[in-house]
Amino acid sequence: MDIHVLITGAGPTGLTLALDLHRRGVPFRIVDAAPAPFAGSRGKGLQPRSMEVLHDLGVIEPVLASGRLDLKMRAYRGREVVREWDVHEGRHPTVERPYARTMLIPQFRVEQVLREAFPQPVEYGKPLTSFTQDDSGVTAVVGGETVRAKYLVGCDGGKSFVRKQLGVSFVGETHEDQRMLIGDLRISGLDRDHWHQWGGGTDRWLALCPLPGTDLFQFQANGDGDPSPELYREIIRDRTGRDDLVVHDATWTSLYRTNIRMVDRFRVGRVFLAGDAAHVHSPAGAQGMNTGIQDAYNLGWKLAMETLLDTYEAERKPVAEWLLGMTTALMMSGQAFERRGDETLQLSLSYRTTDGEGLQPGDRMPDGITDQGRIFDLLRGPDFVTLDFPGGPVLVRPDGYVAAIGRSAVDAYFGANPVTQLHHRRIAARTAA
Structure with missing residues (x-):
């Protein structure tokens, strides 16, 4: 057997799993089809429960140094500020909940912190092209090389090759009429102390969020078209009515279509699915990166001990089902940027199998x-x-x-x-x- 675990996909999910296996001394390889780390922000909200995970993994200090917890929302009509608010107003750290609110931090920075925490390099430009499994392991072809592992974990995103090869159903729907243009832009003319918004209707909404630790703003706007700096300049000019906001360049652009889907199985024999390979949903509430991190955190110790592996699906599938329902309701409410409920913080998620008052088996252990x-x-x-x-x-x-x-x-x-x-x-x- 070459290694214990082969991880395909080096986003937050795969990297969290790699770091967890590394600290346990478990032999693994982590590969990614892309030639280099992903450079776009994609996700930018890190929830308190994920910060607790990163505390345990020993990387919370560089994460806290790279993010921001106090960014207020600001709504405009042209140049006029019509409203300011804090979606986490009144939430402060406590002894039991040391991380009380969502942190804004670009996904690429979270990935960088995780990569730098273990010495073994991610193998980029190494696509997984085939795999088979038997009673004792998985034989995979990675970048033309045959690799033998006890377990394979597909952390390879919404278009997961692993999921498709397994024939696992990805049940749900795609909302073709709900499209969002997104990207990372360098813009002058805006302060970096607010998350700026204009509009709010079905075709006039625009948000520009400063990404902490960078000189970039994440651009979000409902609409369609071929993503480009030129199109984004036109949207900003049209929806703000301002000519003093200058888009200098874009480091990443994309068109997002709302997919609400999840697998019917998280495990097939010695092959597991985690993160977006297992569930995708509305971006409302900043849940995607976080749920993938926690999939990996649930699975890592079970792979290392080779025990309780069946509980991975039993525990994480209900969380994914809840997640799809919660984020869809938040998106449909039109209140995604209003005050957030505790459910988005992921601190109340539990693996309980029985009811009861107070702390119960399956609950998150509070700090103290x-x-x-x-x-x-x-x-x-x-x-x-x-x-x-x-x-x-x-x-x-x-x-x-x-x-x-x-x-x-x-x-x-x-x-x-x-x-x-x-x-x-x-x-x-x-x-x-």
Whole structure:
């Protein structure tokens, strides 16, 4: 066997999985058909739950240094400012929720941080062209080379080659009448302290969002046509009524069509699907990059331990179903840029199988302060962790979700999943007053 895991697709999903496997010492290769890293912003919202994931993976510091949490929306009529608002007004960090609001950060910067966190290079210009699987592994042809791996994970986007070769259905619909022109532009004449918007009707909406850490604005406008700087200049001039906004150049342009689709299976034998290869949806609410990151975070430790692999689909498929419904409703409401509900922060997502009050197995473990230190710091790393509180132990999975609460439940969990005992730490933690 050449490697344990072959990852195809080096976007946020594939890179998160690669970093998680790297810290576990699991042999992998990550390949991408593109000749170089993707240079466009595409996604630009990082949710609090994803920041918690990146905290655990040890890369939250460069992410926080590259993004922005306090950008207000500003609506115009021509040059006149008609409204300003904060979609996260009133949300502030707490002990249990240290990351309280969505961070604006271009997707290419998130990818760069993840790439730089593990020494093994992404293999660009290496398309996956075929694969077969048997009882012991997957044989794949990558860039003309035959590779043997125990598992293959398709993180190769909405047009996923892996998904198509598996014959997995991508159920849903494409809204051909809902198209958006997007791109990254250099523009002078606008401040970088607001997310600027004009219009709001079905054919007059325009938004220009400064991308933190760059000199770019992300351009968004409903409409059609061949994406180009010339077209974007015309739209800006027409919809703002201003001639002082100068588009100097564009580093990336694209035409987006609304797709709302998801797979009927996340796993076929030794092959898994994650991120956009498994689900695509409306961009409303900034969920896509984040859900892919969390797909990878759920799958990584299970691939490393080679246990509980069936729970990947059982846990992530309901999240994808909820996601498609939530983002579609947000898009149809016409309120995508109004105050956001807690559901978009992804902090309340749970893998519960039973109901109950208070913290339950399947819930996200909240942060907190103990005599041993901050809970998120105690949990950082690739292991299961038992926090021995005075009121009883709480067993936390490697992805930060509660596995069991109480001595008998913890013992039963390890009894049912003995491999997990090999990746376990115990910490006596008395909560600080």
